[in-house]
Amino acid sequence: MKKTVYFITFVLLAAFLGLVYYGARHWRGMPVQIERFETPALNVAFMDKDIDLAQGLAPEVWQEIKLQEIKLMYQVTALPWPKIKGMLSAVTVKAFHSKENIYFYMSWPDDTEDRIHETTQFSDACAIMFPVEKDVQPHTIMMGFLGRVNIWQWKGNQDREYWQKESPQTKAYVDYYYPFEDKELFPVSQHVTKFAVNDLLAIRVGTITPKDVQEVMGKGVWENGVWTAVFKRPLKSLEGENGVNFISGKRLSALAVWNGSKGDRGGRKSISDWLELNIQ
Amino acid sequence: MSVYRLPFTVYRKIVVGFLFLSSIFFFLSSPSFAAERFFEVKAKKFSYTPNIIKVNKGDKVSIRLISEDVHHGFFVDGYGVKTSAHPGMEGALSFTADKSGRFSFRCSVTCGSLHPYMIGYLYVSPNNLWVWGVFGVLALGLISWLITSKKKQKDEKLKLFGIIPLEWRFPLTKFKPLRALLKSRWFPFLPIVFNLFIFTIILLAGFIGGLGAGNYNFGVMIVWILWWVLLMMFMVPLIGRFWCMMCPFPLIGDWIQRGKLINVGKQKSWGLGKRWPNKLRNLWPLVILFWVSTWFSGFFTVKPFATFILLGAIILIAIIIALFFEKRTFCLFVCPVSGFQGLYANFSLFGVRSRDPEICKKHVPKTCVVGNEKGYGCPWMELPYEMNRNTYCGLCFECLKTCPYDNMDLVLKPFGQDLFAERRRTDDVYNRRSTDEAYKALTMIGIFLSFFLAFQGPYGHLRDMVTAKTFGLHGYLGYLLESFTIDFLLIPGSLFLFAWLSKLASRSKEVKLKDVFVNFSYCLVPVGIAIWGAFSLGIIFPNGSYLLHIISDPFSWGWNLFGTASIPWTPFFTGLMPYLQVLVTLGGMLFALDFGYKFSQRTYKDIGEAKRGWIPILIYLILIHIFFVRIFVG
Numbered sequence: 001m002k003k004t005v006y007f008i009t010f011v012l013l014a015a016f017l018g019l020v021y022y023g024a025r026h027w028r029g030m031p032v033q034i035e036r037f038e039t040p041a042l043n044v045a046f047m048d049k050d051i052d053l054a055q056g057l058a059p060e061v062w063q064e065i066k067l068q069e070i071k072l073m074y075q076v077t078a079l080p081w082p083k084i085k086g087m088l089s090a091v092t093v094k095a096f097h098s099k100e101n102i103y104f105y106m107s108w109p110d111d112t113e114d115r116i117h118e119t120t121q122f123s124d125a126c127a128i129m130f131p132v133e134k135d136v137q138p139h140t141i142m143m144g145f146l147g148r149v150n151i152w153q154w155k156g157n158q159d160r161e162y163w164q165k166e167s168p169q170t171k172a173y174v175d176y177y178y179p180f181e182d183k184e185l186f187p188v189s190q191h192v193t194k195f196a197v198n199d200l201l202a203i204r205v206g207t208i209t210p211k212d213v214q215e216v217m218g219k220g221v222w223e224n225g226v227w228t229a230v231f232k233r234p235l236k237s238l239e240g241e242n243g244v245n246f247i248s249g250k251r252l253s254a255l256a257v258w259n260g261s262k263g264d265r266g267g268r269k270s271i272s273d274w275l276e277l278n279i280q
Numbered sequence: 281m282s283v284y285r286l287p288f289t290v291y292r293k294i295v296v297g298f299l300f301l302s303s304i305f306f307f308l309s310s311p312s313f314a315a316e317r318f319f320e321v322k323a324k325k326f327s328y329t330p331n332i333i334k335v336n337k338g339d340k341v342s343i344r345l346i347s348e349d350v351h352h353g354f355f356v357d358g359y360g361v362k363t364s365a366h367p368g369m370e371g372a373l374s375f376t377a378d379k380s381g382r383f384s385f386r387c388s389v390t391c392g393s394l395h396p397y398m399i400g401y402l403y404v405s406p407n408n409l410w411v412w413g414v415f416g417v418l419a420l421g422l423i424s425w426l427i428t429s430k431k432k433q434k435d436e437k438l439k440l441f442g443i444i445p446l447e448w449r450f451p452l453t454k455f456k457p458l459r460a461l462l463k464s465r466w467f468p469f470l471p472i473v474f475n476l477f478i479f480t481i482i483l484l485a486g487f488i489g490g491l492g493a494g495n496y497n498f499g500v501m502i503v504w505i506l507w508w509v510l511l512m513m514f515m516v517p518l519i520g521r522f523w524c525m526m527c528p529f530p531l532i533g534d535w536i537q538r539g540k541l542i543n544v545g546k547q548k549s550w551g552l553g554k555r556w557p558n559k560l561r562n563l564w565p566l567v568i569l570f571w572v573s574t575w576f577s578g579f580f581t582v583k584p585f586a587t588f589i590l591l592g593a594i595i596l597i598a599i600i601i602a603l604f605f606e607k608r609t610f611c612l613f614v615c616p617v618s619g620f621q622g623l624y625a626n627f628s629l630f631g632v633r634s635r636d637p638e639i640c641k642k643h644v645p646k647t648c649v650v651g652n653e654k655g656y657g658c659p660w661m662e663l664p665y666e667m668n669r670n671t672y673c674g675l676c677f678e679c680l681k682t683c684p685y686d687n688m689d690l691v692l693k694p695f696g697q698d699l700f701a702e703r704r705r706t707d708d709v710y711n712r713r714s715t716d717e718a719y720k721a722l723t724m725i726g727i728f729l730s731f732f733l734a735f736q737g738p739y740g741h742l743r744d745m746v747t748a749k750t751f752g753l754h755g756y757l758g759y760l761l762e763s764f765t766i767d768f769l770l771i772p773g774s775l776f777l778f779a780w781l782s783k784l785a786s787r788s789k790e791v792k793l794k795d796v797f798v799n800f801s802y803c804l805v806p807v808g809i810a811i812w813g814a815f816s817l818g819i820i821f822p823n824g825s826y827l828l829h830i831i832s833d834p835f836s837w838g839w840n841l842f843g844t845a846s847i848p849w850t851p852f853f854t855g856l857m858p859y860l861q862v863l864v865t866l867g868g869m870l871f872a873l874d875f876g877y878k879f880s881q882r883t884y885k886d887i888g889e890a891k892r893g894w895i896p897i898l899i900y901l902i903l904i905h906i907f908f909v910r911i912f913v914g
Contacts, residue, residue, distance in 0.1 A: 005552055005603045016596045023487050023585055073370065273366070 040272075042068050042253075044095040044102065044246070044279040051103060053219040054163075057230045062105050065094040070255055072270040088257050088270040091126070097235060097279065102246045104128055104152075104231040106255065113222035114260030117157035117173045122260035125269075126220075126229050127153040129254045130244045132201075136252065150244045151200040151208070154218040154229045156260065159196040163219060196220070197231060213238050251277045314338030321345050323352035323365065325391055326398040327740020334403040337380045341402075345371035353388030356402060357822065357854035362388045377404045381858060382913050384736070386822060388849060390493050393582040394743050396823045397735040413862045413909035417869060421902040424873040428894060434881045440694045441874055447697070451635060451689035453680070462677045462690060465542050465655075471526035478502065479528050479591065481834055486588025489836050495826045495849075497584040498834035503591070504581045505823055509816040511621075517809045520625030524618065525675035529595050530611055533602025538656070547651040551603040556613050558709070563671075563716035566619025567723055571767055573616040574727050575760060578734070578746030608659040611674055620808075623720045625670035626698035627805050627871075631691055632664065632673055632680070639687045640665035648679035648688065655681030664688060668701040671717075696875055699802045700882070715794070718801035719768075722775060724808045726767030728815060730759075732911060736818045775801060778900035786884050786893030799883045800897050803876040807901075810868020811908055814861035818912075821857045825850040861912040869905045876901060 045065070051058040069090050094105040106126050117123035132148040160166050197218035202208045215238055220229035237243025244251075255272040258264035317339045322329045323346065335341050345354045347365040354371060355362040358379055363371035387398035438446040453459040461467050485498035494500035507523075515522040531541075538545035579586035594615070601610035611618055625631075634640050648664040651657035655678040658664050662672050664679035665687075679688045707713045733739060734746045741754075748756035779797040825847065830836075832845035839845065853860075880894040881887070 002552065009600050009603060012596055012599060016592055019487070019592065020589055023588060 039252075039274050039276045040068070040070060041276045041278055042070075042093060042095055044097055044277050046280060047096040047098060049096075050098050050101060051230065051232060053217055053230065053232060057105075057219060057221055057228055061096075062094055062230075065096055065105075067092045067094050067105075067107075069093075070272045070275060072255070072257060072272050075256075075267055075269050075271050088259060091255055091257055091270075091272070093255065093275075095277070097246065100235060101232055102235050102279075105228065106231075106257075107226060107228045108257050109225055110222070110227050110259055110261075111225050112261040113156070113227075115156040115160040116168065117155065117260070117265075118168070118170055119172055122258070122263065122265040123155050123157040124220075124222075124227060124260045125153060125155040125258040125264075126227070127151055127256040128231060129256070131252055132242070132244055134249075134251060148201060148203050150211075151198075151202060152216045152218065152231050152233070153198045153200060153256075154196055154220055154231065155198065156220060156222075156227075158198070159218070159220045162194075162196040211239075213243075215239075215243070246277075246279055248279050251279065253277050314340070316340045316342070318342045319344070321354065321400075322348055323354065323387070323398075324348040324740075325350065326387070326394040326743050328354075328385070328398070328400040328738070329740075331400040331738040331740060332403065333385075333400065334405065335377045336405045337377055339377045339404075341375055341377050343371075343373040345373065347371075350391050351389050352391050352398070354385055355388040355851065356383055356385045357851065357857065358383045360851075360854070364389050377402075379855070380404045381407050381409045383858075384738075384818075384822075384854075386851075390495060390849075393494060394578075394747060395493060396495050396826075397582075397743060398740075399736060400738045407914065409858055409862060410909065410914040413866070413913055414906055416862070416866050417902055417905040417909060420866065420869055420873060420905075421898060424877070425895070425898055428877045428891060428898075431887060431891065434887050434890065435878070438700055438878055440696065441870075444694045446694055446700055448694055449633065449689075449697075450692040452630075452692055453689045458690070459680070459686070462680045463654075465544075465681070468525045468676065469542050472528050472531055475526050476528035476531060483588055483591060485830075485834055485836075486584040486586075486591070489584050489834075494582040494584060494587075495823065496829060496833075496836055497587075498830045498836075499584050499587045499591075500582060501823075501826055501830045503587055505819055506827060509820045511617075512809075512812040512816045513820075516621055516624045516628065517813065518628055519630050519675075520628035520670045521621050521673065521675050522630075524611060524621060525677075527611075529598045529615070530602065530608060532595070533599050533610065534608075534659070536599070537602055537607070544651070544653055544655060547657055549602070549606045551605075553606045554604055556605055556609045559711070560613060561710040562712045562714070563619050563623065563720045565613045566616065566622070567716065567719050569614065570616040570619050571723055571727065571763070574730065574763065577731065578743070578748065578759075581735075582747075607661055608674065612660060612672060619720050620724050622671040623717055623724075624805060624809055625673070626701075627696050627809055628670060629692055629695060630675075631670050631693055631698065632675065632677070633667060633689055633691050634665050635687045635689050637666070639685050643685065643687075647682040647684060651678075652682050652684075655679075657682070663704075663706065666704060668704065669698040671698075671712075696806065696871060699805060699875060700878065714798055718775075718798045719772065721801045721804040721808055722772045723767040725804060725811065726763070726771045728808070728811050729766055729771075729911070730763050732815055732818075734759075736815065774904075775804070775900065778896045781896035782880075782893040785896050786889040788884050788889045788893065790885065791883055791889075796883055796893070799879045800876065802879060803872045803897070803901065806871035806875065807868045807904070807908075810864050810871075813868075814864040814908075814912055817857055817860055817864070821853045822851040824852065858913045862909055865905060865908050865912060869901060872901050872905075873898070 047061070047064070049061050051061060069092050071090050072088050074087050088108055091106055091108040093107075096103055106128075108126070110124055112124075114122065114124040129149050129151045132150055136147050157168065161168065195214055195217065197214075197216045199211045199214045199216045200208050201211050216231055216233045218229060218231045220227060235246045237245050252274050254274055256269045258269045264270075314336060317335050319330070319333055319341070321333075321343055333341075343354060343363065345352070345363055345365040347367045349367060351364060351366045353362060353364040354373060356375070358381070359375055361373055361375045363373040365371035381404060383402045383404065385400045385402050387395055389395075391398065440446055453462060482499040482502055486500075489497050489499065494504070511523055535541050537549040537551060539550060573590075576586070576590070580590040581587075597614060598610045601614055640646070643665070646663075646665055647657070649657050658679055659676055660672055660674045664673075667673060677690075680686075680690070703713060734742045742759075744750070745755055745759040745762075751757060753761070776797055779800055780793060782800065783791060783793055783796050826849065828844040828847045832842045833839045834841075876897050877890075877894050880890045880897065884890040884893050
């Protein structure tokens, strides 16, 4: 009897420990978020047209595409916003592709055309962000947090230098503001303009880095208190799997707008929630 | 002059003084001018900064919510307003603070394991409920003192609130259908099988469930929200060990020991059938084991796999104990939740008792102890024929089945009858009804405090400690030390101090301090039941709606069996909750005051000693209830 009892006890203990071991290895972890929220969608339809940005933004092409209004909010920062006058409530956006290039159009109201970026003056700008990996969940908007993101940032000052060939008075500028610092930091940088758009990579807050290969072209026009900017990039990235490739299906993106005259720069900006691109 | 022979004018002065003090309370709680108040609240797992927001009634409150890690929400109890913030984006909320009191604000978006307990406090002055609560405690204390101080002699018969004789019993089993049900071998087997089915799903959900968030897991929600709340609010205070009756955990052990699942098999346990050591045949093992199990509360109450490990380990230990020891040794002396159920069952309305002691005296052999072809000898190793307390009775009803004279009854009895039951020989042999039960009552209050502060308090660092975010003195080790200090030193120490004052005030030379301490500890049984009931309200009202989701999607696999899986989190009665918590707490105090004076009469030899000895305990009860009201609404 004693041996039987000890044997059964041993078998039961071993079986339970085995279950615990198996369960611990296959435990699924904690979801960051379960409750779903509605993600606005933007159709990227095929149009058999291409735009030469050197010739302009081709408004006749964009007139054929239905515009979508995307709500914006202020980027949260650790320091309270001293003045939120620059807050932009919405941006209108359109997109299409020509099987070779993909185009994005952003338009937003701005009373002043700010094309100078120095240490005390800041340029107007806009940006589109894409997760590099295709099937990521929309956990958090800020710089991906959970994976790499590709950011295309068009800046008014770079547009002026690139397209209008006007050189700035000084190349020193401040444009970096880490949003979770308790004190505002203004590292001064040396400005080197290559294009009107910065093709950037980030993996979390504070890691923005220009890509080795700048693939994105862009141009902006300010007219009657409205900015319009167009981005253009080949559907397939020159970086292959390491870049963002726009193939048919769904992909996340997000938008941002800076109002330079209101003090927006770097982390200070109006941003959208995740936006779902439906590439047809 | 004895304090009990005060002239009427002195009584009048006391009452006037009481009313004056009350008016000061109301003066202090007078409202100030309304204003616009802006708060920037940062949220991160699982706390808010600031965790306490104070405004005045009428203020327009604006909240800017910032998340520092994942998507968090902000819901204000009682006001029903909410917002949420993704990291990098902010949530905004504005409302007029037109209701006064203390309101919890809590996360409304599942953000991780402790999401249901991510809480902060909003104080809207004046906090009238807190003032009224204190007023209620003082008023009850004063009434109790006025009533007891007029007593001229010891009560001949103990009556609950001076109305219902405490020895009163009504045999429910005189109704034949109920007796037939309880005598059937299918009862309580069928409820056990039903619970076995539920617990199988619970274990599966913990083991293979799709999501790690406890609030979306069948196991965590059923066990720690539904079961715990039902246990603390209904089963234990009303029916005693009702859960033990239908608990599925010992089923396999019973089967191994008896060789039969339903019908009567072996009377002597199969297996080694060892006897549990005499020194441990009391509540001490359960005091320690329940306390030890609370060390892991930050895991198994929120993490599905931890719930699986805990329940799996309990089932495993139940089987192993059944292999080595006789009968229900596991239930009696090892099961962590058995101890407080046993002690608190003495407060309950129901119990199994013999009808006519004379029949039992003549009946040989005692089939309720040794068993017969109709049933087993008491699996809980009680002596049913002389049983007068519920502590060690698991309501298995085997004694009703085995009694050939139908002399065992399920009886209805007044609340707390068993607490005043005569000592039996077994109580002395096993050193029962001594410091074991006293410490069970006291540690339950200490554990309540730890649980409340960690799971319903505004302190994020406590949640970090309980979940072992760090292990040092400011982490998990600190939590264990704090738990030990509160449960075994501070709470028992406070009663010990007032028991000593009671003995001093009584001027009794004969009574032992230990007896004073143990006797008055039983006042804390209704107190414990009440505060755990109030605590349970704080669990079920805000989080009960998650149950609708998990019954339709028990494994978090995306099922929608009953069409309720998509119902969003909907807290209910959060405005009413603080009022109910105060009422329940005062209800517990009412019983404690009634029982306390009765224990004083039992402890001390004459009425003078009893009345003098009662005053420090009355003060103690007033102080701890002011503290509890503060915990819930202050």
